[in-house]
Amino acid sequence: MPNFRLGDTIPNFCAETTQGRINFYEWQGNKWVVLFSHPKDFTPVCTSELSKIAFWEPYFSKRSTKFLAHSCDSLNDHLTWARDIVSYCKYLPKDELPFPIMADEDGHLAKFLDLLDANSDINRTSRPLYIIDPKHELRFSLHYPATTGRSPKEILRILESLQLCDRVPQVETPVDWKLGDKVFVKSEVKDGEVRRMFLKGVRNEYISHRGAIRSIEDYELF
Incomplete structure (x- = not known):
């Protein structure tokens, strides 16, 4: 299992997602990426998180940034849950989730991308989050506990700091x-x-x- 540190290159990978199969490097293009994992579909904190991230997505898109979600759930679960998220969110500009969720039932991506806690069940992550720049370099990493939802506003603040200091x-x-x-x-x-x-x-x-x-x-x- 890799142990990614700031400055490491995130290796390429392929994944089945709610928006089709992706090759990460091709899908990323010249954008920044916020890659984040959640413990389980259909759970309260995860639903609140992804709905709020969906609301904030246009602010990140303006800053040349894509979201890529992950959990160790099936593609069918993701597709069904995505409709729940849209219904819960209510204030999305379009009636769809604006970012893909990667399916990972066997946990191989969770291992490959170092998304698991030390004592984690292979089929459940906590709430890790990476900010990856257009050169595929890991620029920010934070692991939230499963009990604590993330703040898109704080993630945006960090992204803006990284981009400003690059410029x-x-x-x-x-x-x-x-x-x-x-x-x-x-x-x-x-x-x-x-x-x-x-x-x-x-x-x-x-x-x-x-x-x-x-x-x-x-x-x-x-």
Whole structure:
């Protein structure tokens, strides 16, 4: 079983999904992917999660990002449950789930993609989530316990931070940052480079014996 760490390449795989069979690399194309697993179809927390993720999907699509769901359930169960999710959600722009769910009855994908807990039943994951960039690199990983539903709003915040820092590698995002808030200039970036890059100026918020906290607000992501 692999043990993926940030920076690792997620290997290619094929899967049967509610939207047909996919080859992951071909399906991903040049997009970012949020790949996430849930413990079991037809359960309360999972239904609430996927319905809310479906609602937030357009915000991620705007940021060139696809969702790919997984659980160790059958394709028939996924297809039936997807109709339940749409009915529960009520506020989807289209009367369908806007992302595929991978079927994995024997758990081989759960093993291959390192989605299982240490003591997990092979037929049930917890709530792992990966953010994978267009180069298939794992950029973010978080394992929620089965009892705790995920927040699409927080996942979007993380995605926006990753994409911003890719576009402007001289910056990083501080505590509780959200898109539009100030960002910090990395400590290793020289003042001369900062002045050339950020023409509207940089604010020195705090100066210590080891350097300054330099913040900027003149950036755009989308």
